[in-house]
Amino acid sequence: MKRFTPPEQWQPSSLQSGAFLHLNTLFKIDEQISWPTPQWFAPYLNAINENNLPIRFIDDAKIDFGDRYYEQVIFETGEVPTRTENWHDLFGGFIWCLFPKTKALINQRHVQDIAEYGLQQRTKHRNALTLFDECGVVLAISENKWKQWLCDHQWKTAFVEHKNEWGKTIQPFMFGHANYEMLTKPYIGLTGKALFVFVPDEIFCKDLAAQYQYLDQALYEMIKIDNCLADNKQLSPLPLLGVPGWHDENTDEAFYNNTDYFRPKRRTRA
Structure with missing residues (x-):
């Protein structure tokens, strides 16, 4: 059973340091007045996973994980489980936009490693x-x-x-x-x-x-x-x-x- 994570208040003031300069320059994230939705990324996203499927951000609550691991869902469907009003997943979305080839390769490497060694044994590579x-x-x-x-x-x-x-x-x-x-x-x-x-x-x-x-x-x-x-x-x-x-x-x-x-x-x- 998934643990419920309460929504956080949107605080663009948290994005004012120089560490966020690239995101503010490329995405104007500091000018947002409310939480970006998973669909908000669509104009910035041009990523294809290593299974030749287009990457899409989907509300985490709408995805049927079954017995699949997070990375397996992305590889098999192209859908990236994205929690709404969540800093961690918001920033994960930006990295998919900025490093689409690298993110897709890392996703594939996870899936290959899981297929060979299973979920329980984490290798040095993973x-x-x-x-x-x-x-x-x-x-x-x-x-x-x-x-x-x-x-x-x-x-x-x-x-x-x-x-x-x-x-x-x-x-x-x-x-x-x-x-x-x-x-x-x-x-x-x-x-x-x-x-x-x-x-x-x-x-x-x-x-x-x-x-x-x-x-x-x-x-x-x-x-x-x-x-x-x-x-x-x-x-x-x-x-x-x-x-x-x-x-x-x-x-x-x-x-x-x-x-x-x-x-x-x-x-x-x-």
Whole structure:
């Protein structure tokens, strides 16, 4: 039996931080006066799943799950179960619009894994797919130094000393819809999982929609061909409130002195 989740009040004020800039730019979500319905996404959606069915958002209450898992319903029908007046599913809808090929591939990978190993045994691959789907942040970079700094937890180097380079040689793109949900009520400790995607410099000069289109194809190939989500080893912790422009308090360098949040890299003994 499904647990009833009471509707939340629509609060566009929750979407004012820089973390939601892309959604506000592309979808004008901060101008909505009430909760978008599942059908609201239709003009923005151009996704076909790996079973060659068009993706549609359907009220969760109208879907007969039977004994099928969420991902199986999407693969078999093209219908994405969408709870109304629910932040988590609302943001999930945006990610389908922005990364249609990657989302369809992740859906297929879940279904294939379930067919081989069943629902009870979660493999490293399926865990990585879920982690990226919920908490992933795509960091488009044109210089390797960003991966070195961030993977080594050199937070002040990346976030403070080179703050002015964000948007020029590095740009964050949210993939995890759970990240978005939690950022409506940000708290110290909020951490995503970064996946680095190398891009040519000219990508940062393209319009935002073209950047997403490029990254969607790049991610699709990284997952399908390079198998980058075979496990979670390529996912690196990213303190979301430290990303320049994503949280008002990080304009003060002292914000980064909290080493409980901006943790140094744990060194392993040789």
